[in-house]
Every structure is written in structure tokens, then in C-alpha cells.
Amino acid sequence: MTAKVDTLIVGAQVATVGVADDYGLLNEGVVGITDGNIAYVGPSSDQLEAEVTIDAAGKLLTPALVDCHTHLVFGGRRIVDFEKRLQGSTYAEIAQSGGGIRSTVAATRQTSEDELYELAVPRVQWLMASGVATVEIKSGYGLDLDTELRMLRVARRLGADLPVTVVTSLLAAHAVPDEYSTDVDAYVDLICSELIPAAVAENLADSVDAFCETIAFSPAQVRRVFDAAAAAGLPVRLHADQLSDLGGAALAAEYGSLSADHLEHASTQGLAHLAAAGTVAVLIPGASTFLDETKRPPIAAMREVAVPMAVATDLNPGSAPLGSMQLAMALACTRFGLTPAEALHGASRHAATALGMSDRGEIARGMRADLALWDVADPAALAYWFGASLLSQLWIGGEIIDSVGSGV
Ligand code: DI6
Ligand code: FE
Secondary structure (H helix, E strand, C coil), X not given: CCEEEEEEEEEEEEECCCCCCCXXXXXXXXXXXXCCEEEEEECCCCCEEEEEEEECCCCEEEECEEECCXXXXXXXXXXXXXXXXXXXXXXXXXXXXXXXXXXXXXXXXXXXXXXHXXXXXXXXXXHHHCCEEEEEEECXXXXXXXXXXXXHHHHXXXXXXXXCEEEEEEEEECCCCHHHCCCHHHHHHHXXXXXXXXXXXXXXXXXXEEEECCCCECHHHHHHXXXXXXHCCCCEEEEECCCCCCCHHHHHHHCCCCEEEECCCCCHHXXXXXXXXXXXXXXXXXXXXXXXXXXCCCHHHHHHHCCCEEECCCCECCCECCCCHHHHHHHHHHCCCCCHHHHHHHHCHHHHHHCCXXXXXXXXXXXXXXXXXXXXXXXXXXXXXXXXXXXXXXEECCEECCCCCCCC
């Protein structure tokens, strides 16, 4: 008996990413798509009839990538900061002299919703051109009610207008706004009593994020934000242990956080808590590279406690002007020592888990047909080439995205 599918991809080197620690390779594999979902994965198309058959000619087929950490909605420019850093100023010095996050906040507050949207569209398209079908976008350059909500509305519009799935995070606890510099707790009050409820009322936030750091918010302040998120029914995620160990990993685990991100300074004990809580460790090699940080995240300890590791771009104007998940994977290998297989799992399956999604990030029957075909055959080559775009074809929800890739 033959079964019918909408589309058949034949002759692909399929990396299903279904098997822990391995690519889950299927040589000369066949993937069938029906109604936007994967209807078949296997070795043969004998029993299948399709309206469209695509010959992948031995190219690598993977799940489309998931970028689970970006700050891609923002106004203004930080090129001046970049040039100052190249002349020897540090990230902290630039922040203290009026540049840094606060300058992006000032610019974003003055940028209209339409303008923010126009600025953000190409950034999402860059990511798509690197095989991304799902992207998380944070607020955090507004730090007031109007601008935080405006940023999230822009993120929602991007998700509605572009083929990618957009997941949003309210990151009002990203930095302390100037007007609250002498009373940080009053700003935390504002986040808890006004910003979170307003974001919920407009259905603008899928999760709540915070930056737990000496230069940002203390663990006690993050707790208050997370309690308010829980009361509003929103899951949380945390920028944790990036510059120092404030116990961010353990704090994230305590709140059942979807992810704990950065983690350069996390303790083994903190990582064990993450593993026990099912929290994903999100690695951000782009920021580490761009800021030339010497401290690497404790990858060996992460493997030891078996915490799932995701990889993300962190696309933002200050610490990671990085618009390619393929490059993020390459940096995760060369800078952090991930294996290419770990980098692929981190850019697909584990990144989906970090977004609370179980319907993508893997090529398996019943999953969404978010697929990426690459101009290479060897799955390790994805993290080997850097700076060259290898995308051949992208499918999102079973639809071919014509605007990206070199073509099959
Ligand atoms: N950590 C980062 O690396 C970015 N935000 C954060 O919490 C930096 C954002 C910026 O410099 O604009
Ligand atoms: Fe970030």
C-alpha cells in the first residue's frame, strides 16, 4: 500500500539529531512532509507517493536551526563603541562614559515602532539565511513601560509577517535605567507591578528574562521579578554567571527556568542544579569572542552533570553583532571546545527545549517540517566553515523559503 505525502525529499544525508550525542545519520535518507509536518523519515520512498519530489543529491539535511537568545530589536548604533574598544577602551569603560547599553536605551526610546520594525527585519533575514526557522527576541532596551511594550510589539509583528516563529521575552531587568540609578528596588517594583502585568494583558511576552550580575540585578531582585512572573503565569529564563558567580545557575534552577544563559563563571554545583531542574544551559560564544573574554564556560563540567547545552547568537549591538547561527556553531566549537555534533544539537534540539518547544529541533515523524538543506554532505562541516553561508534550502512549516539559500 502506498501513502501520499505533499513533498518528498530524497537522496539526502539526513542528520535527524534524534540520538543523544550523535547526528542520528541516515544515508540516502527520505523525508516526507504533509500539512507542514514531517510525515515520514526513513531509508526508502518505495511506499510513498508525493506531489513534489526534491532530489537532495547527497546534501546534508538537518532540522532548521533555532536561535534561542537574541536582542535583535533595538535603535541607534554602537559602531563608535566598537571603534573605541579597538583603541583600547574596555566594555565597562565605554559604558561608564555614556556608551554601552544605556546609549542603546536612549536611542531605542526615541525610535518609533515602525522604525524599530524596519531595522529589525533584515536582522531576522540574516538569521534565516543561516538556516534559522525559530528565533527568540528579548526586550530590554526600553526599561520603561512604553518602550518595553513597543519592542515586544515589534517582535510580535516580525513573527506575524515573516515566516519564522518568534518567541518573545520581557527583559525589563536588563539594566538599571538612569532615572532609577539611586533606587534600583523602585525599578524592580515597576517591573513587578506594572511591566509584567501590562505585557501579559497584551499577550506580548512568552517568558520573563533577567540579568543577574553585580552591574545589573542582584539575586534578591531577580527573585522578586521571577515571583511576579510566576504569579502572572509566565516561565522564566536568566542571564546567569556571565561576568561573576552570583549563584545565578542555582537560582535559575530553583525557579524551574527554561534556560540559564552565558554561564562562563557558573560553579559545578550550580550546573548540577540546572541538570536536575531540566534547565538548558545556553552558550553564547559570539559575545565571548567579540569582547575577547578569556574565561570560557565550564564545558567539561556541563558534560559531567549532563546539562543540555544550547548555542545562540545573542544578536545585539554591544556584545554580539552576530547574525549567523552557523557562525555561532563554529565559534562554539573553536572557542568553547564543543564537538560539531554538540554544536548541532545545541543549535536545534536543545535550543528548542530552551524555548519550551517539543515540536521542532529534530527530524522525526510528527515534528514540524522546519528543515535546512546545506551545500555540504558531512555534518561536521557546518561548524567547520565559518563566514561562508552554506544554506541550500530552508523549509519552515513545510514551505520552501525562496528568499534564502543557494537553491537545491
Ligand atoms: N549580556 C550581554 O552580553 C548583552 N546583554 C546582556 O545582558 C549586552 C547588550 C549590549 O551591550 O547592548
Ligand atoms: Fe543576552
